[in-house]
Amino acid sequence: MKRTPVSVIVVVALLVALADPALAQNFRRVGGGLVGAGGVMNLPYAVNDNAGNQWFIYQGGWLQQQGNNPVYSQGAMLQINSNQPSMRNNQARMDEKTGEVLFENMQAQGFTVTRRILPMRDEGVMRYIDIIKNPQNADQQCQVTITSNVNFGVQNAEMVPDPRRKGQTVAWVAQTHGNNRTAIEVFAGKGAKVAPTINWQQGNNTVTAAMPVTIPAGKEVAIMHLHATAANSQAGVQWVTSLKEGQLLKNVPAGLRRSIVNFVTGSGFVGDRELLRGELFDVIELRGGDQMKGTLKEPSYKLETFYGAVELPVDRVIALMNVGEFRPRQLVVTVDGEIFGGKLSKDTLSMELTSGQVTQVPLSQVARAGYRKRPNEPEEWSFEKPFVMMRSGDRVAVAMPEQPFAVVTRYGPLNVDPKTLAAIVFQSEEHGVHEVLLNDGSHFAGLVSATQYDMKLAGSGPEQVVKFPVSGINRMQFIGEQPEIDDSMPTMKLVNDDELVGSLTGTLKLDTAFDTLTVDATQVRKLSHAADAGLDVQVTLWDQSIVSGQLQEPHVQVTLNSGLVLSVPVALIEEYDQPEPAPSSAMVEKIKETVGRLNAEDWKERDRAVAELTEMGSVVGPVVKQMRPNQPPEAQQRIDQVLGALATQPKGRRASGPTGG
Secondary structure (H helix, E strand, C coil): CCCCCHHHHHHHHHHHHHHCHHHHCCEEEECCEEEEHHHEEECCEEEECCCCEEEEECHHHCEEEEECCCCEEEEEEEEECCECCECCCCEEEECCCCCCEEEEEEEECCEEEEEEEEEECCCCEEEEEEEEECCCCCCEEEEEEEEEEECCCEEEEEEEECCCCCCCEEEEEEEECCCCCEEEEECCCCCCCCCCEEECCCCCCEEEEEEEEEECCCCEEEEEEEEEEECCHHHHHHHHHCCCHHHHCCCCCHHHHHHECCCCCHHHEECCEECCCECCCEEEEECCCCEEEEEECCCEEEEEECCEEEEEEHHHEEEEEEECCCCCEEEEEECCCCEEEEEECCCEEEEEECCCCEEEEEHHHEEEEECECCCCCCCCCCCCCCEEEECCCCEEEECCCCCCEEEEECCEEEEECHHHEEEEECCCCCCCCEEEEECCCCEEEEEECCCEEEEEECCCCCCCEEEEEHHHEEEEECCCCCCCCCCCCCEEEECCCCEEEEEEECEEEEECCCCEEEEEHHHEEEEECCCCCCCEEEEEECCCCEEEEEECCCEEEEEECCCCEEEEEHHHEEEEECCCCCCCHHHHHHHHHHHHHHHCCCHHHHHHHHHHHHHHCHHHHHHHHHHHHHCCHHHHHHHHHHHHHHHCCCCCCCCCCCCCC
């Protein structure tokens, strides 16, 4: 006997149900699917977009496109530690408040997974928020992988870089063959600390994004990603770069928004508290939950803080909230993301209601207050200028200090120019003392000697000076992000986890088993020092010569890229690495002579000079870079050719040519 397929039985059952008024009330049509009582739906679930396609969502939450110009054959396939989340039935649930399709309580390698999928029909976008919970009693490492396949094969593809973090990528845009449509895969937001590694190979139609995350015991993290299409690659890239992340997250619940690790979500929060903002009107929320709408009529906000009196012009303020039960403290938030905490000089907030009546709302009854969007308000806060972050949660923009910071370190007392600083961390997890981060990538432990810093506020209005007690400071930030250290930079790693970006300078006296060698420190390629080895070191020179011995002096001089000079105890050195050491004087002369032939009349001679310089290895790099500006155009072009060839050579390639000091 031939069996009727299960899918046919399901369809017939639904048709019967819809034909019977008594049963039809248990179903309703949402998008392209039937949703039963309690929001339960059978899969696949279909959604129409504005480009004439249908998006189908299948078991486990992966998607497919069908219709006029379908791009995705399979999309948004999730794996956790190389395993797909499992579910026991072929159903999902509709969140009636948000319109999201929910896949709940799926299991994957000891983690509990929930997928929230929002079909954004007007934009032709599918927004995914994957929530991964660690139910165990210890922190867990988790490798999250998202894979998509496109139809027709990929004609060309490009990565969209993160404009805020060098070396990070936020999205992949692929032009397909056939219908000539473009797939858009967004895996992270601008400036996110958790960024994907996106892998795609030419000739392949599969893209994979991998993100390692650490999930604390009993906690959860969320990964958000977007899947969309565009008419062409240019339009796709433009869509990604102009994406308003604040609008994208607007309808995400506050608790869930804070769990998202691959997008910056903090501009709508102060700690765990969400800011209140009005749409058409300003709004005051009372402690009982009632809300009053109208126009806030305060001329300015005067606060008494523990670092001094502060007056904020009203056009800078976007929100206010009361914190604390018995002695409430007001937090005032500005358009630039500053947070000032203290006691307001007034006991009321003045509001003109939509009826025209002006009322004074007692501050003691206010939970939150917020202004409608300001004309000059950025989509997201940017913290590129100097800020002081307090232990109390205050975040205050300040003018760049003029006086140096006195810091006691293992390298002696230092006076650090503020212009060389990236940040000073006063509450460091790695050190019991303070941590100094420089704008060249260096970081080291120290102790600032001041007990208080007098600083000017950076905001508009009259000049104001406040006094920050060091005991209350969490972090002073002077630039947006400390730069990353790349392979071309000289670095010194120390046993106390400090790292210095700079070069050895001066002269080293090295007592070997056969003689005392005098070494120009700028010619050192590597210097390593084993733990408990005293002053014994192993030195690799510019030409790859290796000598071991004992340094006569207990300290070496390091000139950082920022200009700061440190005297570093040899006992603290773990390893020094200089990718571009200075060659000997004899080698410099040979390089100069060879560079002179780059402008020879005979093109064969010019080619031979390029080959010889390339063969000498990376040691020629600093010399030819220094010589380049004074060379004729032909020689400059040839030098660029040499530098390009050197960049592709393995790091630390042996140099040839004459040796000597």
